[in-house]
Amino acid sequence: MLTFIIRRVLIGLGILLVSSFLLYLLVDLTIEPLEDLIASTDPNKEFQIAERIRLLELDEPVIQRYFEWLGGVLTGDLGTAWRTNRPVGELLQGAIISTVQLVSAATVLSIVLGVAVGIVSALRQYSGFDYLITFVSFLLFSLPSFWVAVLLKQWGAIGFNDFLANPWIAWGIVVGLGVIAGFLWQLAIGGAVKRRLINAAIGGGATIAALAFLQLSGWWETPNIGPVILAVTSVVIAFAVTALSTGLRNRRALYTALTCAALGVALWYPVRFYLFYYLTDYMNWGVVALLALLAIGVGVGIGVLYRGPDWKQSARTGGIVAFLVAGLIFIDQVMSVWGPYYNSNAINGRPIPTIGDRTPNLGGNWWVGVLDSYTHLLLPTLALMLISFAGYTRYSRGSMLEVMNQDYIRTARAKGLTERTVVVRHGFRNSLIPLATIVPLDVITLIGGAIITERIFGRPGMGQLFLQSLDTDQIEPVMAYLMIVAFLAIVANIIADLIYAVLDPRIRVNA
Known part of the structure; x- marks a missing residue:
């Protein structure tokens, strides 16, 4: 090599x-x-x-x-x-940093979402979900980036800032969004009519409950993750990562993931208190990287402690879950300064900007600066992500369809392997090979x-x-x-x- x-x-x-x-x-x-x-x-x-x-x-x-x-x-x-x-x-120093921030965020989000949606679309070939994703992908792919950017400035910045002045969503709209979410959820999962209705009810009910919680708790005025959202999201992450990594039948891996989720919830307040009151003056992205590595190490250590013949799989699952839960705690800490940021004279109640990469004369500590960078990244990242998302969806769908029709996939099924093992270990990994060329070059694009x-x-x-x-x-x-x-x-x-x-x-x- x-x-x-x-x-x-x-x-x-x-x-x-x-x-x-x-x-x-x-x-x-x-x-x-x-x-x-x-x-x-x-x-x-x-x-x-x-x-x-x-x-x-x-x-x-x-x-x-x-x-x-x-x-x-x-x-x-x-x-x-x-x-x-x-x-x-x-x-070049400042210009490279600004461009790398934008391109990195757009690339990571478009790859994760595009590949995931493309794989599901391939597994549900010729279904209503597949036709819907195909239509949306071609629509986004055909849109000029400058037009998307202008629309985002109008509705994502001006419209949303106006909404924050009186943040209330009519209950009819909440119910309508829940119905749409339930419809999309049953399209993605498929199955018999009874299964579709159950999935639609669960997806729609969860969406309505989440929107109602955000609205009734005043989340729009003081956005945060908090212990309740953190606990629910961490458990969902634990089950999802375990299902994709090893399968839910691997009890040690599942217990490792749930332990990491519970530990993250338990440490939510102590970690935030320490970060805000003791590390604020020393915070930088190097410290954030070290804390991320520490979280991964703790997750891997928990997986090792559960031992067993498959301890490496448990360690891998624990590391991923711990990293994601730690990321939620970090985001919650950034969002904790929303009040001072929103009410500052430089922001003047318009937190979603349309130009620049930072707010002049903002002031505040490191966390306020990070929040300001995130708000400035939001719209341009979304503009780039939508176009790339469409491409990755089509590439991953075509690659997955080709792989799933190969002889070794039929052989794996004939051996009695579970569908999760066939799709994740044999199908998904091999479908990434064509993307290995597209992704690095797409970053340059x-x-x-x-x-x-x-x-x-x-x-x-x-x-x-x-x-x-x-x-x-x-x-x-x-x-x-x-x-x-x-x-x-x-x-x-x-x-x-x-x-x-x-x-x-x-x-x-x-x-």
């Missing part, structure tokens, strides 16, 4: 070198740094043109300028944006698509930097953006090959 990685890295560096040369030539042909001076009526125009030619070395051949730029890049100097006289590396989204939502990310630099004829920032995207594309291809080998043991990366 090491030989493969070294070989691919060397090939990638060669491709990067050639592509950088071609891109430099194309960008140089595209921009015109002297355009504003040529159109100027200043009597000192000729002198200014000569000074800019000297500053940008435009009198030198473009190939010579390319190698001077390349030499600077190899020594860590990405150049200077000549209009602002700021180093490109300084401009999302960065390109984020240009439009960042422009509409006014996020100061790499897309905005690229457009502004192109408009102002600054070649160094443009080249920095293009080279970062090219580098990530090469890395994505290498990662895709490695994921192939992990998912399919028949594939050897050193072959």
